[in-house]
Amino acid sequence: MVTIAILSDVHGNVGALRRAIEDARAQGATQFVHLGDLGDGEAHEVLSTVHPRSVLGNWEVSSWPTLPKRWQEEVKTWPFVIQEGEVVYAHASPVWPERIKTLEEAHAYVLEQGSWVALFPALDKDEDARWEAYAWLQEHGARILFHGHTHVQKAWTFTPDNRERALSAPEFSIEDGHLYIVGVGSVGRPFDGPGVCYALWQPDTGRVTLRRLE
Numbered sequence: 001m002v003t004i005a006i007l008s009d010v011h012g013n014v015g016a017l018r019r020a021i022e023d024a025r026a027q028g029a030t031q032f033v034h035l036g037d038l039g040d041g042e043a044h045e046v047l048s049t050v051h052p053r054s055v056l057g058n059w060e061v062s063s064w065p066t067l068p069k070r071w072q073e074e075v076k077t078w079p080f081v082i083q084e085g086e087v088v089y090a091h092a093s094p095v096w097p098e099r100i101k102t103l104e105e106a107h108a109y110v111l112e113q114g115s116w117v118a119l120f121p122a123l124d125k126d127e128d129a130r131w132e133a134y135a136w137l138q139e140h141g142a143r144i145l146f147h148g149h150t151h152v153q154k155a156w157t158f159t160p161d162n163r164e165r166a167l168s169a170p171e172f173s174i175e176d177g178h179l180y181i182v183g184v185g186s187v188g189r190p191f192d193g194p195g196v197c198y199a200l201w202q203p204d205t206g207r208v209t210l211r212r213l214e
Helices: 014-026 041-048 058-066 069-075 103-113 127-139
Strands: 004-007 031-034 081-084 087-090 144-147 153-158 164-167 171-173 179-184 196-202 207-213
Touching: 004 014, 014 041, 014 196, 014 207, 041 069, 058 069, 058 103, 127 144, 127 179, 153 207, 179 196, 179 207
Parallel strands: 004 031, 087 144, 144 179
Antiparallel strands: 004 196, 081 087, 153 164, 153 179, 171 207, 196 207
């Protein structure tokens, strides 16, 4: 049975990153996905040991020129969104301006606008952005979105009777006909209490676990 660890928002906290990786391996994780906002070169060195699939976060869009050259080139290969069948990984919403296709274009847009907010809405606070994300999932044949950015572990389901319901349990299984948006929390800088936070995903069983290491 495959177990995937989903990490986000390390923000250079290498100690927390090491702890999350160690715990994920102890929980049986053999694959890793990283949802952006990793931070400095040392954090890149540590994360590279687990060979994750990574997406760009607002930190990368704003600050990638500050990284060592090796990691600048690596980050430029990361996409904004990854879709693997019914599962989607993004830093925030999967809804993305079609005209922005590269990290450099996103960086220029942020400099022009003076903010990355338009590209990376906070899905725990922006209800309109959540509804747009549900519509995107339906349009692209997906069922579950894992995101970071908010630094909060919070999940919702959109039910077959067109209602949104918050999920309070740290573990749940996806149900047929439902859509899901799952905030995996922050490894290095959580806003919803102390701990090192990340998520585990078991695609064979449809099980999601939101981990918090005190």
